[in-house]
Amino acid sequence: MTPGSPTDERRSIRGATLRRAGLLVAGAVFVLWAVATLTFFAIRLIPGDPAQAILGGPGSQASQEALDQVRRDYGLDQPLIAQYFAMLGRLLTGDLGVSYALKLPVADLLGAQLGGTLLLAALALMLAWILALGLAIWSTGRGRVASALGEGVEITAAALPHFWLAAVLIAVFSVGLGWLPPVATGTLAGFVLPVVTLAVPLAGFLAQVMRESLLDAMQQPFVVSARARGESALGVRARHTIRHASLPAISLSGWALGWLLSGAVVVETIFAMPGLGRTLLQAVTLRDIPVVTGVVLLVALVYVLMTVLTDLAARIADPRLRQEAGR
Amino acid sequence: MRAAPVTTSPTPRRIGIAAVAVVSTIALTACQAPAPEASGEPVSGGTLAYASGDAEPTCLDPHVGGNYPQALLAGQFLESLVSRDDSGEIIPWLAESWTAADDGLSWEFTLRDDVAFTDGTPLDAEAVKANVEHLKDPATQSSTGYLALGKVDRVEVVDEQVARFVMSSPDSALLESLTQPWVAIESPAGLARGMDENCQAPIGTGPFIVDEWVKQDHVSLVRNDDYTSPPADAAHDGPAYLEAIDWRFVPDSASRYAALQAGQVDVIDNPQPDTISAAKSNDSLAWLDAPRPGAANRIELNSGQAPFDDERVREAFIRAVEVDEGIDALFFGTAERSFSPLSSVEALAYSDEALFEPDLDRANALLDEAGWTERDADGYRVKDGARLTLRFPVSTNQSIPAEQSLFEQVQATAKAAGFDVVIELLDLSSWYGALAEHEYEIVSAPYTKVGPDVLRILYHSDSITPAPSGYFANLAQLDDPEVDSLLTDAASTSDADTRADLYERAQQLILEGYYLLPLYDQQNSFLLSTSVQGARAMPTVSTPTFYDAWLAD
Missing domain, CATH: 1.10.3720.10 (MetI-like)
Structure with a gap:
């Protein structure tokens, strides 16, 4: 450490702390993005139709009309990549969506x-x-x-x-x-x-x-x-x-x-x-x-x-x- | 009606509605026995704590979806038009009488005129009409109730207290279907609030009212002090004795039993067989055994594809496997072997034990005859280079550990005849997925419904056609015009004797075709502290009712 006046030293510490905070925030955002992305794709690898989950869970006997309606409403008829970006967009605005099963935010x-x-x-x-x-x-x-x-x-x-x-x-x-x-x-x-x-x-x-x-x-x-x-x-x-x-x-x-x-x-x-x-x-x-x-x-x-x-x-x-x- | 399609904890199973009762000594184990013998006079007051191992419902309105966890709770605050008594007779409930037209194309129900919903709305024909419309509206997303009303075209209001059900075709199962909690009658004003609000606290005519639902924790039910409408087989009139019910969700079966032992709760459901066995020797606990109606638990053989499209191979499998000892040992004597496609609760259940006598020599002879003559190095039979493999997807949500162990014994005994049974433990979504793709040769799927009409759902060839979701109920893929016509006739006849005869012949054909291996009734039981008096299981779908119950000191 180069010796300097106490003020200089404090300033340089403050600068370092800010840099460090900036890095931390950037790191945090990256981790959250990576987690959201991994979860989004991983959950689609396990069997199960989201439209069915919305219409009463596995083995539901929902009609074709109901399934189609739900797929439209929830954007499930869109290509996967479009759904992915739609999700990211929602997350950016702080919107976590609505539970399929409980229909609550x-x-x-x-x-x-x-x-x-x-x-x-x-x-x-x-x-x-x-x-x-x-x-x-x-x-x-x-x-x-x-x-x-x-x-x-x-x-x-x-x-x-x-x-x-x-x-x-x-x-x-x-x-x-x-x-x-x-x-x-x-x-x-x-x-x-x-x-x-x-x-x-x-x-x-x-x-x-x-x-x-x-x-x-x-x-x-x-x-x-x-x-x-x-x-x-x-x-x-x-x-x-x-x-x-x-x-x-x-x-x-x-x-x-x-x-x-x-x-x-x-x-x-x-x-x-x-x-x-x-x-x-x-x-x-x-x-x-x-x-x-x-x-x-x-x-x-x-x-x-x-x-x-x-x-x-x-x-x-x-x-x-x-x-x-x-x- | 499918049983508990969404169950995160093991589904229970058990035989012969027994009410094991009361201060240590009296134990009634008769089939469909009445409520436990009460000791002493009922006392009013107190809160009953109930710990449920069934999945927490996502909606308390059993019209929506329609599974067993919903029925368990709904039975406390909603009521149906009719009920069923211990002998299987249909008895009055919200409807005091009913008549069917000669052609079976319309039914008139006369409603009690002294009943109001807990929001003050009177029970009238308009309310019944609103409920049927609610159930038939696709927006309600009803599955079980929707199927139960499949042949009801519409409801007409004849006068204030008389509702006419107009049928699209005669339905001999209509009354049985209407006993079920999935078609219970709710306040039209409550329904009009919309699904989100109604799901939180449906409004009915029942002895209790939903006060509060704290997700993942409990539902508080409080007494309906203006209650007037018990079913005809109830033990008393007027409001319930209990002041409130604290209905907790405790998914872990060991914790549930510990809570009961520690006195933290008064009643638990879904006890495991070893727990029941332990509880039987505990003087302060009683066992309420209430097998579910509808189908017995059974292993279905998929006759829609090789190798079980050959009846000889089906019979060989059934003759090869031995389950009796396994059932005794794994269920600690709490489950009784069944030889019928129907639950022992059903008066029209037909059994034929001789068809299920294990006989390894016969199994081997049949397989030789069917061309499965060679065996590979592992001892499994082979034909044209293909092994005699049976894929067996098992739902860990629906098969309790004891049942999963039983399936391993099926696997071991089938091997002696050269069957390679491949058990796959799957969660519910994956399990339904495997069935939808026909990736199974054998499967076990519970099915709860009041009355023998469940046979039509499970074994009529129409049920091979999948719903849009891929779900189909005829997992044996039984496609026999003779069975179809027997089941169709039975469903539309108005004569009780003819109906009984048709169902018996249909069951004979189903059993003799070796499409299924019956195991035991769909197990369903409850453990109660002996301080709980007067509780019983409804003779409809075997859910517990606490209307007549009280807490003794």
């Missing part, structure tokens, strides 16, 4: 379901972080037994399939102990089991990553000097090494959210919660193309936003990244 449908799924994913992510941090801090630097135990728990947790974990949790906490409802009915208690189901495997992944970097950080000179200053082992871990340990986990959180959203399909179905996952499942079954496209786009958008946010969070956690921006 896709934006309204998704709007009603987004909150629940995001809340579920956010709570699960938070719990996963807490569990992972706790496990990593507890099991690192305490000798071989604790380390092996911690590793074992992490690997096991990470390998647990959602459907299995959900079944076990329901059997124990709903049927056995009767503490928590197996079907989420919008109450706080109903959220517990779904959140735990999603959080535990993720915590396993995160803890594995955190332990690696925690171990790495413990070897650093600053740890030795802090210890020399008289800080306790736990104090060092809590105050100094966690930052290091969190970095890769923060970057992973963007990925984790996407992973949680796909886990939501299973969890929302098992616990009968309304949400995007169930919406997607139903829409695929019914060949409800506008809804499928809408959900996929929305998830892609969340993904992109999370990538930006984790990028920012990493900068806050690691001052070195901030410096680089000015270079």
Whole structure:
């Protein structure tokens, strides 16, 4: 970095940040376009006539007139490429279309379901972080037994399939102990089991990553000097090494959210919660193309936003990244 | 009427309407048994929580499309002109009496004069006319109800309470068709709101009213305090005992059962056979067994193309496969083997067990005779270089896991005779696609309809002609002029004995031609907490009704 006046430096950082923001926006738009395009063509590769989906689903006994009418109304009689550009045009104006099956605007449908799924994913992510941090801090630097135990728990947790974990949790906490409802009915208690189901495997992944970097950080000179200053082992871990340990986990959180959203399909179905996952499942079954496209786009958008946010969070956690921006 | 064409969770199946009842000991398992014996006096009040594993409807108006999930819900708030009792007799409901003209070309229904829809609109002949017109209007996109009224040309208003159905040809199945929830009578003012609004909360005359529908979560039903029109076989008069029903959509069958065990819900549908078996030994749960009317579940043999265009090969397949043990083991004794094309619910069902006696030697002899004499290295029969392959598309939406396992046993036992059964698990759209392209030699497709007229839909050669969507109901592709004429005559005769005789002869011909392998009734059952008293399944399409139900402590 060339030394300059503080104002110059700030200006150049601002310029770099703007450039970076511009790149991010361009990248996001590209990702969304690619996702919309892939979804549009992929969904037409699976069997099923959209006109039938509109007229009561697979196996409908709609008349030829009704089918023709629907094909005209929805532009399904147009060449595929024309339909594609028509869709892009609609998307550009923010119009996600109307559900074939429910005949309601896709934006309204998704709007009603987004909150629940995001809340579920956010709570699960938070719990996963807490569990992972706790496990990593507890099991690192305490000798071989604790380390092996911690590793074992992490690997096991990470390998647990959602459907299995959900079944076990329901059997124990709903049927056995009767503490928590197996079907989420919008109450706080109903959220517990779904959140735990999603959080535990993720915590396993995160803890594995955190332990690696925690171990790495413990070897650093600053740890030795802090210890020399008289800080306790736990104090060092809590105050100094966690930052290091969190970095890769923060970057992973963007990925984790996407992973949680796909886990939501299973969890929302098992616990009968309304949400995007169930919406997607139903829409695929019914060949409800506008809804499928809408959900996929929305998830892609969340993904992109999370990538930006984790990028920012990493900068806050690691001052070195901030410096680089000015270079 | 097609059964539940859109079902994201496994469709249930089960035999002999049984109402397993009440505080632990009394279990009625008679076919079409009445409501569970009530213990104690009915009490008013309370909300019943129901967890449904059937797909959430996309529209609550069963006129639109017309599938089983819609019927399940509609039965709580809509009512039909007539109903059917446990013995199969047609009984009064919204219509108190009816007469048919001698030529069968018109029917007059006299409506009750003390009934109003829950929006205050009176039930009159004009309302019935509006409903039939709504069902026949292509814009309604009715499929099941539209077919049920296929021979109804129009409805004329004779006077305020008398509606005349003018027929395009006589229809002996008209009354049976009219019992179905897919042709239930809705408020004309409600229909006039347009499809979008009516789909959210149809207005009927039923014991409950749709209060709210939260998509992917639940439908709230509240009691209709002015209710006056129970069907003639109901246990009481006046409003329902229950104050409300909380109807939840819980697609996962294990979660549904857990919710029932944990007391979070009072009733669940679509229990899997292993669950029913477990519930039977639980004193606080009762099993309501309500097989669907219409066709039995069966494997159809596609006689429209090789190799099953040869009757010897069809018989060889049926003699080769063994399903009895599989049904017993996989369904935990909850399903009874059928030997009829019709559900055991149907009084006119005809069975012939002897035709389905497994006989591997006979199967082998028949195949040799039909020219399938050679076997390839894998043990499958070959003729002119082609293997004896049977494509078997299976709908994962309509066949529960137990049924899919049964089909694997069919595959294994058929192999002994040299059949190469290729099972393909498909989602509903792909499955219909395979059928439309005739890419199957064997297939199993449920079909729910009240009355034996389902035989005409499934086995009359007219049903080979596909609808514009490619759908056709005669999947055996049975094309026999004698069967056609028996079914046509049966559908138009007005004499009950003649009708019974014609249907019996038609069923004989269908069974003796080895076009199908009956398995069991279309399974349909419910598990109830024993605190739910007085619930029963309608003897029409076996949907549960909670009008007579109450919650005991």
